[in-house]
Amino acid sequence: MPATASPTPQNEIVNRLDTAVSEVFEMMLERSCDPLDGDVSIVDGRIMARIQFTGAITGECILYASQATAEVTAEALLGAAASQPCDPMVDDAIGELCNMIAGGWKNKLEHPQASCLISVPAVTREGLVALEGKFGTKFSRTYSFQGNVFGILLAF
Amino acid sequence: MRALIIDDSAVMRKVIERALRQAGLELTEVLQASNGEEALQALRDDGGKPHPLSLILSDINMPVMDGLQFLEQRRDEKLAVGVPVVMITTEGSEPLVLRAISAGAQGYICKPFTAEQVKARVMPLLRVA
Numbered sequence: 001m002p003a004t005a006s007p008t009p010q011n012e013i014v015n016r017l018d019t020a021v022s023e024v025f026e027m028m029l030e031r032s033c034d035p036l037d038g039d040v041s042i043v044d045g046r047i048m049a050r051i052q053f054t055g056a057i058t059g060e061c062i063l064y065a066s067q068a069t070a071e072v073t074a075e076a077l078l079g080a081a082a083s084q085p086c087d088p089m090v091d092d093a094i095g096e097l098c099n100m101i102a103g104g105w106k107n108k109l110e111h112p113q114a115s116c117l118i119s120v121p122a123v124t125r126e127g128l129v130a131l132e133g134k135f136g137t138k139f140s141r142t143y144s145f146q147g148n149v150f151g152i153l154l155a156f
Numbered sequence: 157m158r159a160l161i162i163d164d165s166a167v168m169r170k171v172i173e174r175a176l177r178q179a180g181l182e183l184t185e186v187l188q189a190s191n192g193e194e195a196l197q198a199l200r201d202d203g204g205k206p207h208p209l210s211l212i213l214s215d216i217n218m219p220v221m222d223g224l225q226f227l228e229q230r231r232d233e234k235l236a237v238g239v240p241v242v243m244i245t246t247e248g249s250e251p252l253v254l255r256a257i258s259a260g261a262q263g264y265i266c267k268p269f270t271a272e273q274v275k276a277r278v279m280p281l282l283r284v285a
Contacts, residue, residue, distance in 0.1 A: 023268055092167045100268050103246025107249070114248075118217065
């Protein structure tokens with residue numbers, strides 16, 4: 001369930017993110033997904049997808065997942081298991097998950113922020129990266145669906 | 157019927173195809189392209205086929221050539237004239253929707269989506285096409 005909190009600007013950002021995550025999982029994966037306590041450091045093994053925002057907002061959305069979580073995500077999206085451990089569909093699925101969450105969050109912003117553009121997703125396995133200090137606002141959030149954990153960093 | 161799905165994500169192309177089948181479309185062939193340039197080439201190559209395309213679904217954010225450029229180039233080259241185009245994208249901002257419609261898109265679906273939403277947007281276009 002999306003977090004419920006008083007509508008401070010920070011809580012609004014988190015609530016929009018929780019709602020975007022929930023919508024993507026319910027509509028595209030037919031699963032529920034809930035926020036957890038703790039930041040992305042609790043996510044084991046790292047596949048990382050990144051979406052960049054440009055225009056009215058400059059920033060990025062980074063999704064971290066383990067190989068196991070990525071495989072379950074691909075299976076849920078496709079309705080079939082990945083054919084091999086390094087199936088490119090697994091990375092593709094994590095990229096699309098990040099894309100839909102970042103886009104969903106962006107579309108919930110007020111005008112003119114909602115008119116910012118988002119990049120195509122970039123997926124790597126090079127581990128956790130430190131966000132550069134150029135972004136003034138940063139949020140870390142962790143989510144779980146059916147015991148599978150992934151993390152999201154938002155910075156802008 | 158034959159459809160063309162344009163998305164840089166192979167996962168999303170499969171998801172969209174599955175949604176079309178769940179919507180009740182009897183797809184005999186699904187052409188796929190990972191960007192607008194590939195899609196334009198597919199349309200150029202498809203010109204003389206006996207069974208023309210019935211539907212085009214396209215993402216917007218793609219490398220090489222995005223979905224809006226694809227729409228504009230398709231219009232300029234007069235490719236697949238009369239075939240309805242539905243944009244399926246994470247980009248839901250009003251300026252982009254208006255630009256897509258002015259470039260020839262007849263429908264717009266925001267990701268994430270359900271099969272029911274795909275059905276509701278696509279079926280009316282096929283009836284009048």
